[in-house]
Amino acid sequence: STTGESWSLTLTIIYSKTDFSNPKSGWEAKVVEFFKDRLKEKDAHTWVPSLNDVPLHYLKPNSLVKFRCLIQDMFDPEFFMGAYETVDPSTNAKVLRCGRYKDVTECGVSLVDFNSRNTVTAERQTFYCVPIPGENPWVKEISSSLFVNAAPYQARVVPSTSYAPTRQKRSYEEDDMDDMDTQPQKQREPHSGINSSQGHTEQHGNGDCKRQETEAPSSQTASASHLDLNFPLPGEKGPSCLVKVYEDWDSFKLNDTLEVFGILSVSPALSALADEKDASSSILDPTESMETAEEQRVHSPPASLVPRLHMLYARPLPHNNPLLPSATLEDNSAFLSSTLSEMASVRAELLTYLTHVLLGDALAAEYLILHLISNVYARRDVLPLGKFAMNLSGCPAAALYTQRFYQIIQQLVPSSFYLGMSLQNMNQMRLVPKKDYVANRLVSGALQLARNTFLFLDETHLEQGQLDTTGVRNVTALGNLISWQKVDYDFNYHQMEFPCNINVLIASEGRSLLPSDCQIHLQSQVSPPNMEEYLSNIQLHPQTSSQLNKFRIYLSVARQLDYSISDEMTKSVEDDFVDMRKDDPQSVSAEDLHRMLVVARLLSLSLGQTSLTRDSWLRAKHIDMLRRSRMEQHQCVNGNEP
Template sequence: MQTAARHVWWRPPPMRRAGRSEATRRTTTWTRSLRNNRTLVFVFSSSLRDPNSSSQLNCFPNVSADHAAGLQGPTEMQSNGDCKRQETEAPPTQAAPASHLDLNFPLPGERGPACLVKVYEDWESFKLNDTLEVFGILSVSPALSALAEEKDASSSFLDPAEGMETAEEQRVHSPPASLVPRLHVLHVKPLQHNNPLLPHAISDDNGAFLSSTLAEMPSVRAELLAYFTHILLGDGLAAEFLLLHLISSVYSRRDVLPLGKFALNLCGCPAASYTERLYQILQQLVPCSWYLAMSLQNMNQTRLRPRKDYTANRLVSGSLQLAQNTSLFLDETQLEPGQLDATGVHNVTALGNVISWQKVDYDFNYHQMEFPCNINVLIASEGRSLLPSDCQIHLESQVAPAHLEEYLSGIQVLPQTSSQLNRFRIYLSVARLLDYSISDQVTKYVEDDFVEMRKDDPQSVSAEDLHRMLVTARLLCLSLGQNHLSRDGWLRAKHMEMLRRSRMEQHQSVNGNEP
């Protein structure tokens, strides 16, 4: 049995009750080590494509079957030609019986099946929101669930605390196996990525695939850049920064600073219909994406932060529990006059923490806990975003306003051929996975150049500007298939940053309230 898990989170351990003796605590430790298993909750996400929904999740809805079969093998493909991740969609016959059961999905409107995965060793190696491939024995028989419940009941004689679960706890912790099957793990393989068009790992073992892909990257980049320029109303500079944003990823953390993130604020978007069309295009290019319309109702009602439910003794999922390298599209063009309530303020704060620190807040009522994440955030807005960002670029339309609607209606959501679409998908994933380094000579050159830039006007270039240019240079080299920084790459990144700053200053002089 082979499945691909999207979201992973631990079931919190029961709180230690007051008044238990030391002997009881020792017995608890012994019995738990004797049983030696832990339960993981896996959510297998399907593709949500409802254009009227305020939140959508995408997982490559139409990967070319022939290409995926050639890389993954025929046993991982369905007979209808969809990629193996489509196998996780719940059968229509099971949707109705599960309606009364809260499966605790992170995303609103999620319809994918859930699974209780029984792990018997090395459970400490799993991290929140890891993407895993699980091999095990699937159990859907209610009789087996009954046997497990009898075993748990017998174990309560050794550990009285195990038998003190309330009816609510039992309902959410032990759902019927016919609705939430059990998977007893035999082997778990962490996934470096979740793109079905690529081998499981980009390494020397796949040297032929990697070398051929690197050779094609400059030409594919030019095609993708032309496509982005077209959908961004003829703005080539904005297309460059959008491409760099899509291949960005957190590759390391230094103290509290996540390195590699590149949250982009695309301001000057003409209308809400344009941003929705833009998301429909981008969701075809990345393996996982989620669209959040930042309307007043959504911000006040959507649960973005996970929180602890002490009645059921479980963690209630939040929408920011997203898999690694998920593209989060925040649509600020949906903003409207009104007042944020306490939930809305917490949601805005949580989004800011994800963008600035790549951390998700978990609400345990009496205290907050932060867990690291790796989420690509793209903010589309009419003016300056109310959220922070690493880079802000104002969209300069080359299309006359009188012909804007006609131009938007003519934008193709998909490229002309599926083979071209798959080339774009492979390019973006491979560019994100490439190694990168800076030689000592180039480091010295960048340092001297930075000192030279600050010589005439120290206030013109700050340390933050240097950091942004280094991130831009890194992503620019990776987008060209280069795994090291060159002098030409640094100069090109400087030129892009100069053009961006010049454009932002120009709009600031025209609109005093703009950045």
């Protein structure tokens, strides 16, 4: 069967047949190509255990795993021994070994010959990666079930008996004594100056599975309290990971979302060596450590908390919806055509459901669908094209409506974050990432989000009070995010712009204090005395989970579709614009035209149409007219509202 272990065995065989001292052999590219090809076979990638779904203490060291993640930080490049020679002290026999895809040298009783002419010093990059921020529970559940259902029986994960995190803090002598007691048939191996990860694998080979299952999480929790894992959002769980990149690291950018396939390294020696400065010779980096204590703590955390993953191959993730095929839509024409044929009917069902959620307001539900499928598809200079930030005003403050509303949206989108805009949150939260020069890392903020994350800003929490400097900076950052789809990271002496692609919905009672591309005032069809009862009856789940999955697929596919406008339709739109301005030039501005074109684009995509038709354009004009007349009517009633 094709499992993480069997693929790692393949890597071992490749190692044994390769001349690492010859830089022209090109074996590295062949290894990557081999794994890429194997992962494409019959959805083999679904058989690979994931760090997102499987607890770390269930995974075997040096096996193939995958990790769905966001690049939170990029550390400085590091040197390592790409090839090194070991010498057996008793026989003087020399063996050339490979240091690629490893953190710790493997030499057993032998010693590394640092003066060997065959030593090859190479360079690799390290990315600090975290699980995709705000990934919703349904994504994790479906991803996990896909692995369990896809993996052959032999590949299903059982607690690893080769690595017991709970025993790391004990000395190696104690471990050896345990092994002498529990495995009398094995002779105790003498220590060498170089730690062997294979040696540790054998030494921990007789651990108690049940003990590991119960103890590993608690020890992890205890250690985690002393180590900031730098997750962008509060309350996040899951492993962070140091991903070692060997090829084309310039092709990756901060905040990219990836699925990384690589060799897992959780050697206890890494944790031990982090505490022993004089043991730096055991690590494959032959250079002296120039890091400060704080930097070393951040860059060399315990492997039980922050495992190392040596990248073989990384797949960019245009989305993190596990219900869609892993291949791009263009490469999966059968899935795309069947989905497109159902889009109009699924849209009608979703519209009915969201109308119910939005207190009977069908127009607001229409705009909410357009908002949920919006996407920055291009940038012209500084202008992000395709964004559609929405301000839903008129939200009832009673009965926790906005929280209930967010919980329902959470069931539909893969990643989301709820931010209650209370005075305390605005004055205390760190929204913008900031560079820490002492620890040499980027301290994350709540706006360091993956593309297409749904950000729900709840202004019904606003109260009277004074914004301090942090509060003003946070509100400014939110305004820039909405208007320009960028976040200015704080590098102390300067700011650096990072583009983003985040769907922002602002729920408010009156008009939002933040900018938006479209404001629609909620017209509730529910009378206030019945509000609480109505809200309590709103089902978080529609009729069935299959219905919910239809909605999830629909929203993700609509966001990824290509779109175009023919020359004929462009001329028709221009003529319409001229006609609209004939009677009253002030009635329709260029900004209004731009918004109507965005609405027309999203309306077309929501129906599964990849080009603008006359009907869609007329429909876009109609709903925009309805929205504007509603806003004018509301302003007449509430003349004092801006």
